[in-house]
Amino acid sequence: MELKSRRHTVSDLAGAIELCYTNGWTDGLPVVPPTAERIEAMLEAGGLEPGHELAFIENRQVSVTAEKVAINAVMAGCKAEYMPVIAATVEALADPLYGYHGPATSTGGAAVFMLVNGPIAARLELNSGDNLFGPGWRANATIGRAVRLVMRNVIGTLPGELDRSALGHGGKYTFCIAENEQNSPWAAFHTTRGFRADQNAVTIFAAYAPHQFSNRLSATPEGVLATACAHMKISAGSARQPQYAMVFAGEHQTIFAKAGWAREDVQRYVFENTKNTVAELKRVHMLAGELAAEDEKTMYTLVEQPQDLLVVAAGGRAGVQSAFIPGWGGKNGSQSVTREIRLP
């Protein structure tokens, strides 16, 4: 296996870590020095040749090779067996439906939300439970970080340059979770995208930060979703009709399961109960234009269609919290994309 990237010689481990800082290759945290042995192990675990092009980012005219992805995955602290997930995610970044340039560059400051489904999630010990979006799990922490380092180092998505996020959010360090398929009231998410339950897949979504809501006063789906809808009606990107992810944690999952609510029931309810009048959206300056009499009666939906609500089961078994995650922009700019994770 021949690696073609430029090499740098340093005196010791500390010097290697410092060189990565000096050269602007990190996200602000220390990285694992990318040595030949580690990079080759990463490529072998992915079944990839170094020169294999995983993605071509059209707007930037950048070819993303397996070698560069492996180097960044090493730096992020990934185990070699994570490589197939990272490779599939990088492939998805280049999908025209995802529209890399918009969400990566925009002042909106979206992160790449990653949802992993299939048997690989448990095998890699990807967290789908307690402290879902927080720290504590190597796979969650480093797989998302590897993708961000690829964006930074290979595709040139540098803050203040081709990443012009006004605020950004913590998910830009890592934003990778698994679905709790075992306890979910619904079929695994990737089966809604045409995959079999026993296949492995990753779904990516250009996303703002999770917005948490609590409902401890109701034990019905309508009650939980009434709270969710109240929070969602005027939320980031409302008037541009992006997709939204909805992540329901354990106690809320149980409520849907007991009531026999399908994923489609949740989508339909939220679609119907997050509509605003055009007048309301104009009053809060989320739609342009002068108020017209008919605006008080004209309804405007949060998303284009119920299927644009990506309903996911994940989070701690205890607790009355769930979250929604608004997508970046509108669907004409970026949509969620699901890719199979291929194992060698």
Add this chain to the structure above:
Amino acid sequence: MAIQIYDPTTEVADRHIAFVRRPQSLKGVRIGLVDNTKHNSDQLLLRIAGILERDHGAKAHLIRKKKSAGAAPHAEIVEEYKANCDVIVAGVGD
């Protein structure tokens, strides 16, 4: 003990890009305007076209809207620009 690490960044490859020659004057040219979909983008571009026509002798303008601010202009409008315009004004309005 010295260690060797590998560069994680894209290494620049030489590439030739052919640019169209810039016009010597805007007199008599047809202006293409690329509306990037942002609020007021069209207003800004139409004002620019007005100045180019009034003060610099451009003879006409054509404005078309992209599908998304983050995407390149789609093939249909590129063909319209090629058929009907001599110069293009593209900018980000917001």
